[in-house]
Structures are given as structure tokens and as C-alpha cells.
Amino acid sequence: MTPQTVEVLDHSPVGAKLKDAQLRATANAAQRGLVRHVPAGTGPAYWGPGELMTFLITGKETGGAFFLAEISVPPGGGPPPHIHTREDESFQIIEGSLTVQVGGDKITASAGDFVYLPRGIAHGFRNSGDGYAKALVLTTPAGLEGFFAEVFEPAADHATPPPVSRELIARAQVAAPRYGLELLPPA
Numbered sequence: 001m002t003p004q005t006v007e008v009l010d011h012s013p014v015g016a017k018l019k020d021a022q023l024r025a026t027a028n029a030a031q032r033g034l035v036r037h038v039p040a041g042t043g044p045a046y047w048g049p050g051e052l053m054t055f056l057i058t059g060k061e062t063g064g065a066f067f068l069a070e071i072s073v074p075p076g077g078g079p080p081p082h083i084h085t086r087e088d089e090s091f092q093i094i095e096g097s098l099t100v101q102v103g104g105d106k107i108t109a110s111a112g113d114f115v116y117l118p119r120g121i122a123h124g125f126r127n128s129g130d131g132y133a134k135a136l137v138l139t140t141p142a143g144l145e146g147f148f149a150e151v152f153e154p155a156a157d158h159a160t161p162p163p164v165s166r167e168l169i170a171r172a173q174v175a176a177p178r179y180g181l182e183l184l185p186p187a
Contacts, residue, residue: 036061043070046152049164049172050077050126053152059142067142072134073098073127074161081124086180087139089123091115096133100125122184147179 038056045054052072059067073096081101091098097110102123109115117123127133139145151171153162176183 034061041158044149045155045158046148047155047162048148048152049079049168050074050161051079052155052158052161053137053148055145055148056136058145062142064142066138066140067145069137069145069148070094070134071137072132072158073125074132075127075130077161078126079124080186081122081184082176083122083182083184084117084119084139084144084180085182086119087141087144088119089117090138090140091117091125092136092138094134094136096127096129096131098125098133098135099128124184144179144181147175147181150175 036057041054043054043056045052047053050073054070054072056068056070057066059065078098091100091109091114093109093111093113093115095111097108097113100107100109100115100117100123102117102121107115108128151168153165153168172183175181
């Protein structure tokens with residue numbers, strides 16, 4: 001092709017479609033680089049007070065849009081009441097059931113149930129069953145995963161929860177304000 005032919009093609013509807021297709025192909029290639037696959041049981045895992053949390057995708061990987069984790073809660077486990085001032089939190093119960101304390105109300109959420117907790121609302125949950133409960137937990141926007149990574153204990157053993165240590169409680173009390181968390185006394 002001559003330079004004149006390329007110039008005419010660049011300014012024609014066909015040329016515009018070719019450029020658009022090239023831009024989409026470039027964008028799709030970039031997006032494929034962001035695809036994330038986490039085989040079951042392989043994400044970074046941490047023991048918190050009453051739950052094992054496995055990171056599935058973090059804000060670093062979602063451009064800050066959201067953080068998603070799977071929690072496994074032993075019987076009697078679950079975090080004490082708290083308030084998120086920066087994030088909304090949603091739970092999709094996969095297995096077992098959780099009793100969610102929301103202010104003065106209790107919600108019993110079982111496998112298949114979904115619970116949405118907007119920011120600014122006091123809440124906590126407990127596994128009142130006799131087997132493990134599992135749930136996907138979504139926080140939007142992302143950022144809270146930094147608190148969990150900083151405060152919770154890395155999980156070498158996924159089956160046996162360690163006792164909640166004074167050190168973990170102290171780390172939580174120091175870190176909570178930096179992450180917009182208000183920790184409340186146990187109900």
C-alpha cells in the first residue's frame with residue numbers, strides 16, 4: 001500500500017473499525033492478565049478470633065473495588081461485635097449456618113442465604129451449630145484485607161483454630177482505627 005492509500009483508509013469507516021478492533025484486542029489482552037484463578041484451599045489464610053479466613057481476591061487485584069474471602073467458622077466461633085465505617089459487607093452462606101447479630105436483632109442465615117450489612121451498622125456473628133460453617137464474605141470497597149493480614153495469625157494449620165491471644169487482641173485494638181473499624185465489647 002502507498003502512504004496515500006493508508007491515509008485514506010485511516011480516515012474511512014473501514015479504517016475506524018480496524019482501529020476500534022485493534023483497541024479492543026489490546027484491552028482484552030490486558031484484561032486477561034487480570035484474570036484470577038484460586039484453586040480451592042490455596043489462597044493466603046489467616047486465623048482470626050473465631051474464624052479461618054482465606055483470601056480469594058484483594059483490592060490490589062481489583063483496583064480497590066472489592067475484597068473477597070472465604071471464611072470457615074468452627075462451632076461457637078465468630079468475631080465480636082464491630083462497626084465498619086468504610087465498607088459494606090456481604091455474606092453468602094455456603095455451608096452450615098451463622099447467627100448474625102445486627103444491633104438488637106438476630107438473623108439466622110443458613111446455607112444458600114445471603115446477608116448484606118451496610119457500613120456504619122454494629123454487627124457480629126456466631127456459628128451456633130455443631131459443625132463448621134462456611135461463607136463467602138465480600139467487602140466493598142476493598143481495604144479491610146490489610147487489617148486481617150496485619151492482625152490475624154497466618155494459618156499453617158487450617159483444621160485447628162489457635163486460641164485467641166492477648167497479642168492478637170492488642171494488634172486489633174491498635175490497627176482498628178487505621179482501617180475505620182470500631183471494635184465493640186462482646187455482647
